[in-house]
Amino acid sequence: MAVSFIILAAGQGTRMNSERPKVLHELAGAPLLAHAMATADRQSPERLVVVTGHGGAEVAAVARGLNPDVQVVEQAEQLGTAHAVLQAEPALRGARGDAIVLYGDTPFISDATIAAMLRARARHDVVVLGFEAADPARYGRLVVEGADLTRIVEWKDATEAERSLTLCNSGVICADAGVLMALVAEVGNDNAAGEYYLPDIVALARARGMSAGVVTCDEAETLGINTRAELAAAEAAFQSRARAEALENGVSLIAPETIHFAFDTVIGRDAVVGPNVVFGPGVTVESGAEIRAFCHLEGCHVSQGAQVGPFARLRPGAELAEGARVGNFVEIKNAVLDAGAKVNHLSYIGDAHVGEAANIGxxxxTCNYDGVSKHRTEIGARAFIGSDTMLVAPVRVGAGAMTASGSVITADVPADAMAVGRARQVNKEGFARRLFEKLRAAKGGK
Known part of the structure; x- marks a missing residue:
């Protein structure tokens, strides 16, 4: 079934008290807009349209970075939600099937809810997503008769009987793409705010003899982000759900409440995650791997049976093969550790390839940056890098080679060779005693 999506992302979000457009504030390591776009992307949409307004150029750049096929249109004046949807008409012209309106600040609409709305379209021309509100407050109310939605009434216009209803409007709407555009084109602005409201299409559809219906979802799915406090609450909700899903999928979380997931974290069954671990975007941890306490991972891949931490940092481009070991206070960036390689203590490995079963003291x-460019270090299989070695890239250490502790390696080391890059030790007999006597005497004379 063909479906297109319109994501409204034009609002300024003044209550966020921020220079940044509201939809670019981050939830679980990704802009709010990314969550709405991901919901659409999972449906393999025929067309995806993002409507921008405040901070439009910045929002458009992020949207295109997330999906190069997205079509971005501008709502130059914020004249209401129906007016915003209408801006997408040229981009949707000729689209087959249905169109669904989502919101860039509403990140939790589920795939199951989208599927339910599309199924409901077999029975109704217009389908509205509603929710039973614990505190209906000033939400618009959905008035139904049997299976039909008869109207959407705004709180300020509702009677006392209508205000007592708890079925509320989320703003998410589904209809045939052509019908949706025809209806929003008819919406007027005869109201106190002088704006064009999307919910008005229900009354317009019924006046045309069309039917409207309601699909309901959990209230948590409809959470819209308008303030920093709501963003924090959404983060807490996301983390709680992500932890529960990880446990359900067979991941051992030693202290679940202390672990922070990103929107796209993937962890295989039988993996073990210790306390106070932070997953940034782009992390995959395979089955049976262990991430020990107080680690930070971002943009990396940890293979089966690998072990990380405690107190380790994996930065973008870090690739750990099966059985690799990264220990305490180690940082890995844009580097590959082959199977069984070990970097156990207090080291930085950046822009490097560490061969199978190599040991890094x-x-x-790896001194990879000369102030202008980055350079690579290649360490061969079964090499042994002595403690406190400085590998000045570009440099290659051959398979089975060794570096002496405290060496500065500036030239390639052949396979099976030992490289010593340090000054010869000289012992000066009695010098330490004489020096300390001189220093103490000088101090006592002051």
């Missing part, structure tokens, strides 16, 4: 640094 404590305090090793």
């Amino acid at each position: 404590a305090g090793t640094v």
Whole structure:
């Protein structure tokens, strides 16, 4: 079934008290807009349209970065939700099937709810997503008779009987794409705000002899973000759900309440995650891997049986093969560790390839940046890098080679060779005693 999506992302979000457009504030490591776009993308839409307004150029750039096929249109004046949807008409012209209106600040609409709305279109010309509100407050109310939605009434216009209703309007609407555009084109602005309201299409549809219906979802799905407090509440809700899903999928979380997931974190069954671990965007942890306490991972891949931490940082481009080990206070960036490689203590490995079963001693640094460009370090299989080695890239250490502790390696090391890059030790007999006597005497004379 062909379906298109219109995501409204034009609002300024003044209650966020921010220079940044509201839909670009982040939830679980991604802009709010990314969550709405992901909901649409999972349906393999025929067309995806994002309507921008405040901060339009910035929002458009983010939208195109998330999906190069997105069509971006501008609502130059914010004249209401129906007016915003109408801006998408040229982009949807000739589209087959249905169109669904989503909101860039409403990140939790589920795939199941989208599927239910599309199924309901077999019975109704217009389908509205509603929810039973614990505190209906000033939400618009959905008035139904049997299976039919008869009208949407705004709180300020509702009678006391209508205000007592708890079935509320989420704003999400589904209809045939052509019908939707025909209806929003008829919406007027004869109201106190002088705006064109999307819910008015229900009355217009019924006046044409069309039917309207309601699909309901949990209130949590309809949470819209308007303030920093609501953003924090949404983050807490996301994390709670992500932790529950991980546990349900066979991941061991030692202290679930302390673990922070990103919107796209993938963790395989039988993986173990210790306390106070933070997953940034773009992390995959395979089955049976272990992430120990106080680690931070972003843009990386951890293979089966690998072990990370405690107190380790994996940055974008880090790739750990099966059985690799990254220990405490180690940072890995844009580097591949082959199977069984070990970097156990206090080291930085950046822009590098570490071969199978190689051992990187404590305090090793790949000196990858010359102030202008990054350079790579290649370490062969079964190599042994002595503690406190500085590998000045570009440099290659051959398979089975060794570096002496405390070395500065500036040239390639052949396979099976040992490289020593340090000054020869000289012992000066009695010098330490004489020096300390001199220093103490000087101090006592002051």
